[in-house]
Amino acid sequence: MMQADSRARARKLIKHPDLCQQIINHIKNGWTPEQISHRMIHESASPRVCQETIYRYIYSKEGKRDDLWWYLPTHRVARRPRRGRRCRESKFHRDISILFRPSDVAHRRQFGHWEGDLMLFKQKLGQSNVTTLVERVSRFTVILKNPNKRTKPVMGKIIEAIKDLPLSARKSITFDRGTEFVSWPHLQAKFGTQTCLCDPSSPRQKAQSKTPTDVLGAGSRTNVTSGE
Secondary structure (H helix, E strand, O other): OHHHHHHHHHHHHHHOHHHHHHHHHHHHOOOOHHHHHHHHHHOOOOOOOOHHHHHHHHOOHHHHHOOHHHHOOOOOOOOOOOOOOOOOOOOOOHHHEHHHOOHHHHOOOOOOEEEEEEEEOOHHHOOOEEEEEEEOOOOOEEEEEEOOOOHHHHHHHHHHHHOOOOHHHOOEEEEOOOHHHOOOHHHHHHHOOEEEEOOOOOHHHOHHHHHHHHHHHHHOOOOOOOOO
């Protein structure tokens, strides 16, 4: 009976190819099944599916053919029992590597692409730190003060800083693979801002963001006086 229910859930997306393709596009853009299903509920979409149906499709024969499992935060080729131990595999996807960044972005020919970095200070100053955001063409720099380096407050400040910009002015942000940036999917899911990631242990691939960080580090390692 449970197997029949599972097959029925997977078939629901097969019966609605437009809806299926829309969900596949969201998954490949960094959305999780939970985010997709909640957005459909919020928009009163019809037809719509729940997150469990999306998961079942991802691990169905059709979903595995497209390697949809890779775009999930856990990157598991086989689904783990829902009550099993939480996986601690990488939160960073292979398809958003800086190596796939368009040439117009890499050569600074298009406005609206940013690089983000986090700067820590001396331990005696506590957990305070700053995030730097640098637009690659204009070199316009935004400095954000954070209470700590946890991903939610750090990414929350970034989202607050860019949310009112037109999409043409916030097309993408490149980060390194620090744990403070693991909430990157929210940028894509909520605002359509694409994310690129440096290769492991290669933060210097973000040449623009490292310049203001180095200047700040050389000139103000003793205190953080900037406002919000």
